[in-house]
Amino acid sequence: MRRLPPVAITAIVFVVGFALCTAQFPNFASTRVAANLLTDNAFLGIVATGMTFVIISGGIDLSVGSVIGFTTVFVALAIERLGVPPLVAFAAILMLCAAFGAAMGAIIHVFDMPPFIVTLAGMFLARGASFLMSTESTPISAPLYSTVSDFALRLPGGGRLTAIALIMLAVVAAGAVLLHFTRFGANVYALGGSRATTALMGIPVGSMTVRIYMLSSVLAGLAGIVFSFYTAAGYSLSAVGVELDSIAAVVIGGTLLTGGQGSVVGTLLGVMIQGLIQTYINFDGTLSSWWTKIVTGILLFAFIALQQAMLGIARRAGPRKAGVLKP
Amino acid sequence: MNAASDPGPALLEVRGLSKSFGTLRALQEVDFTLQAGEIHALLGENGAGKSTLIKAVTGVFPRDAGIVRLSGTEVALRSAKAAVDAGIATVYQEVNLLLNLSVAQNLYLGRQPTRFGLVREAEMRRNATALLAEFDLHIDVAEPLGTYSVAVQHIAAIARAVDQSARVLILDEPTASLDRHEVEILFAVMRKLATRGIGVVFVTHFLDQVYEICDRITVLRNGRLIGERKTDELPRIELIRMMLGRELAETTSERAAAQVRQAGELCARFEGYGKTGYVAPFDLALRRGEVVGLAGLLGSGRTETARLVFGAERADSGGATVDGKPVRLQSPRDAVAHGFGYCPEERKTEGIIADLTVRENIVLALQAKRGLAKPLSRSEQDEIAMRFIRLLDIRPPEPERPIGLLSGGNQQKVLLARWLATAPRVLVLDEPTRGIDVGAHAEIIRLIRELCDDGLALLVISSELDEIVTYSDRVIVLRDRSHIDELEGEAIDISNILAAIAASSTIGAEAG
Numbered sequence: 001m002r003r004l005p006p007v008a009i010t011a012i013v014f015v016v017g018f019a020l021c022t023a024q025f026p027n028f029a030s031t032r033v034a035a036n037l038l039t040d041n042a043f044l045g046i047v048a049t050g051m052t053f054v055i056i057s058g059g060i061d062l063s064v065g066s067v068i069g070f071t072t073v074f075v076a077l078a079i080e081r082l083g084v085p086p087l088v089a090f091a092a093i094l095m096l097c098a099a100f101g102a103a104m105g106a107i108i109h110v111f112d113m114p115p116f117i118v119t120l121a122g123m124f125l126a127r128g129a130s131f132l133m134s135t136e137s138t139p140i141s142a143p144l145y146s147t148v149s150d151f152a153l154r155l156p157g158g159g160r161l162t163a164i165a166l167i168m169l170a171v172v173a174a175g176a177v178l179l180h181f182t183r184f185g186a187n188v189y190a191l192g193g194s195r196a197t198t199a200l201m202g203i204p205v206g207s208m209t210v211r212i213y214m215l216s217s218v219l220a221g222l223a224g225i226v227f228s229f230y231t232a233a234g235y236s237l238s239a240v241g242v243e244l245d246s247i248a249a250v251v252i253g254g255t256l257l258t259g260g261q262g263s264v265v266g267t268l269l270g271v272m273i274q275g276l277i278q279t280y281i282n283f284d285g286t287l288s289s290w291w292t293k294i295v296t297g298i299l300l301f302a303f304i305a306l307q308q309a310m311l312g313i314a315r316r317a318g319p320r321k322a323g324v325l326k327p
Numbered sequence: 328m329n330a331a332s333d334p335g336p337a338l339l340e341v342r343g344l345s346k347s348f349g350t351l352r353a354l355q356e357v358d359f360t361l362q363a364g365e366i367h368a369l370l371g372e373n374g375a376g377k378s379t380l381i382k383a384v385t386g387v388f389p390r391d392a393g394i395v396r397l398s399g400t401e402v403a404l405r406s407a408k409a410a411v412d413a414g415i416a417t418v419y420q421e422v423n424l425l426l427n428l429s430v431a432q433n434l435y436l437g438r439q440p441t442r443f444g445l446v447r448e449a450e451m452r453r454n455a456t457a458l459l460a461e462f463d464l465h466i467d468v469a470e471p472l473g474t475y476s477v478a479v480q481h482i483a484a485i486a487r488a489v490d491q492s493a494r495v496l497i498l499d500e501p502t503a504s505l506d507r508h509e510v511e512i513l514f515a516v517m518r519k520l521a522t523r524g525i526g527v528v529f530v531t532h533f534l535d536q537v538y539e540i541c542d543r544i545t546v547l548r549n550g551r552l553i554g555e556r557k558t559d560e561l562p563r564i565e566l567i568r569m570m571l572g573r574e575l576a577e578t579t580s581e582r583a584a585a586q587v588r589q590a591g592e593l594c595a596r597f598e599g600y601g602k603t604g605y606v607a608p609f610d611l612a613l614r615r616g617e618v619v620g621l622a623g624l625l626g627s628g629r630t631e632t633a634r635l636v637f638g639a640e641r642a643d644s645g646g647a648t649v650d651g652k653p654v655r656l657q658s659p660r661d662a663v664a665h666g667f668g669y670c671p672e673e674r675k676t677e678g679i680i681a682d683l684t685v686r687e688n689i690v691l692a693l694q695a696k697r698g699l700a701k702p703l704s705r706s707e708q709d710e711i712a713m714r715f716i717r718l719l720d721i722r723p724p725e726p727e728r729p730i731g732l733l734s735g736g737n738q739q740k741v742l743l744a745r746w747l748a749t750a751p752r753v754l755v756l757d758e759p760t761r762g763i764d765v766g767a768h769a770e771i772i773r774l775i776r777e778l779c780d781d782g783l784a785l786l787v788i789s790s791e792l793d794e795i796v797t798y799s800d801r802v803i804v805l806r807d808r809s810h811i812d813e814l815e816g817e818a819i820d821i822s823n824i825l826a827a828i829a830a831s832s833t834i835g836a837e838a839g
């Protein structure tokens with residue numbers, strides 16, 4: 001519907017960025033770089049999809065980075081120490097994440113607490129719990145792991161579209177359908193518009209809140225599994241700060257930080273822009289990788305300023321465009 | 328009382344309903360009975376408890392005591408959703424729907440047509456277009472609701488509820504921002520629903536509308552049931568007495584004869600003032616001690632004119648002078664600096680700050696005008712707040728109550744107080760009596776006259792033609808976003824205004 005403009009700007013930024021990189025490094029524009037971009041940011045794409053739902057609904061989820069860390073440790077210990085089959089471990093951790101997210105959503109709704117506080121507590125809780133389980137990095141050597149990391153769709157030009165990249169693309173696609181084409185998705189936008197009004201319109205606000213945070217935590221768990229494939233290890237310090245990276249991706253993707261507007265495709269582009277900067281730095285070889293953070297910060301600032309400006313314009317020109325009634 | 332002799336169980340029965348907010352007893356042992364197929368007015372002063380009754384019945388507020396029966400079966404509704412599921416659709420007083428969603432999504436939120444779990448967007452839009460067409464509203468339903476005027480938003484809210492009302496339709500002041508034509512359409516729809524056996528509860532402060540459409544009337548006062556009558560057995564005087572608990576001092580809908588006031592000195596003048604695509608250039612002179620009324624249909628450019636005058640919108644042609652000196656009114660700030668005040672129509676969204684107290688809301692504009700360097704002392708604030716609470720009869724008279732907890736009408740009085748407190752030289756009032764009860768209505772009209780006698784220049788917008796006729800010294804008639812006529816003195820009466828609106832029917836040429 002009306003979600004085009006901010007996403008279009010994100011897309012333009014991405015294309016221009018890619019073109020600039022290609023201008024400097026001729027072999028940048030290859031399927032290899034593109035495929036790596038997807039693989040390296042697969043886990044971020046998955047959490048950011050969940051974060052998109054949360055932010056559009058007017059909330060925030062600070063716990064996702066810790067949930068990823070917890071998941072990698074949980075999965076590693078279950079498989080390596082307890083000998084649990086990987087798929088069973090995955091199912092268990094996803095259920096645990098679902099319960100965790102549901103609990104946060106329920107607390108937010110029932111006690112009418114700010115999501116910021118509740119998920120901040122969730123962040124400490126999940127990180128603390130992963131330290132309790134193990135403080136060391138646990139390598140995972142289950143056969144499934146080597147199978148998955150060997151699997152790839154070969155693209156013309158030498159690129160390898162890995163399993164985890166495919167999982168991420170599938171999550172983004174499913175997320176986009178859920179957000180834009182279902183009642184659930186419409187309710188997410190409604191909540192971001194106004195909680196009170198949504199409740200008066202007869203939408204079950206409480207169960208929606210629970211389900212949204214559940215979705216975010218489950219996707220964080222899935223991102224954790226993907227992360228463990230990526231690193232073939234479980235470590236309690238992994239994915240520190242990823243909650244902020246994903247919030248940045250969502251906002252750069254054109255989603256309104258105050259809720260009510262945004263899109264999943266935009267978020268994917270936001271993730272890719274962050275990946276692009278990182279890849280540029282890798283190509284350059286001399287720059288510190290902290291430049292990623294600096295450029296992301298600048299972009300974030302620019303996008304928030306842009307949104308404010310557009311909101312301002314919309315408000316000025318605003319609500320009296322039409323509705324002239326015939327007498 | 329007479330329930331025993333009734334033929335069958337009523338459609339909706341409320342018995343002994345009580346509800347307190349802290350120490351405030353908003354409803355005490357209220358009974359209410361709605362029969363199938365009737366249109367039932369729920370009346371009372373601002374703060375009488377009408378909205379609270381509706382919310383307690385539909386499960387938005389938990390109730391302290393009392394039962395609700397639907398067709399004889401007791402129901403315990405715990406949320407707005409439960410009420411909708413039980414067949415009770417409601418337009419709450421404060422509902423504005425969701426401005427970020429499309430019109431179609433607003434109409435069908437939570438009940439969109441789906442196939443395999445996916446919303447059928449095209450079908451939903453078709454249905455939405457058809458539904459709004461019943462209300463004679465022809466707009467692009469794929470656009471966000473926020474791009475349309477408040478009136479359109481209200482019609483959308485009503486249309487949604489009408490479409491959902493399986494058994495009962497409750498409308499809490501639905502006509503407050505609609506004009507005659509739309510009200511007529513709404514009434515036609517209400518009648519149609521009633522003949523289908525749906526019970527309609529209708530809250531309003533427009534007594535004419537009550538007598539036009541309602542079969543029965545229930546009156547509340549101070550949270551208590553005063554009585555239930557058939558409309559045709561209840562004379563208007565008696566109804567007002569039931570609502571106010573006293574006689575209304577005077578009838579206000581007569582043009583005061585002594586109104587041939589001396590036009591005071593010129594205060595502000597606008598020449599060729601306009602903005603392309605917004606309002607056609609107009610000339611407007613505001614004199615001290617004079618009320619200029621703006622009349623016209625919804626969307627005719629009344630509010631737009633007010634916003635231009637107040638600098639909320641920038642003019643791109645013409646010029647303005649205040650006291651003979653040319654001024655630039657680029658923003659509301661400029662306007663305030665020149666002694667302008669503006670009480671907007673969209674008080675809900677543009678006006679109140681729900682978490683601040685009544686006192687803080689009242690002194691807000693005055694403080695802003697004085698600048699932060701010169702804070703009002705607490706005792707000054709208390710004094711100002713109490714003065715306006717008394718003057719406008721704001722209830723409950725507690726300056727320290729958060730404004731969000733006041734009834735709709737009392738919130739509006741607070742906003743009016745905010746601008747009066749700044750003692751402006753030019754005051755623009757957009758629909759000053761919307762949602763305000765009969766008693767306070769008379770007070771506000773009296774206040775408008777007094778303000779003028781004190782030398783204020785007033786520009787008042789109202790859809791109530793008899794109201795405009797009552798207090799205006801000049802009336803400007805608008806149509807299709809341009810000023811088309813100006814009536815003065817003896818020429819001001821309702822039929823002349825209507826004639827002016829109708830006469831310039833050059834629609835075809837400009838529409839679209």
Ligand SMILES: Nc1ncnc2c1ncn2[C@@H]1O[C@H](COP(=O)(O)OP(=O)(O)OP(=O)(O)O)[C@@H](O)[C@H]1O
Binds near residue numbers: 379380
């Ligand atoms: N949420 C709330 N918390 C505390 N007090 C409230 C709340 N809602 C309403 N009240 C109080 O309850 C009383 C009844 O308010 P209500 O909104 O029902 O009035 P009303 O009859 O609808 O008036 P109006 O015509 O102005 O809309 C008022 O005194 C109001 O201040």
Ligand SMILES: [Mg+2]
Binds near residue numbers: 735
């Ligand atoms: Mg009310």
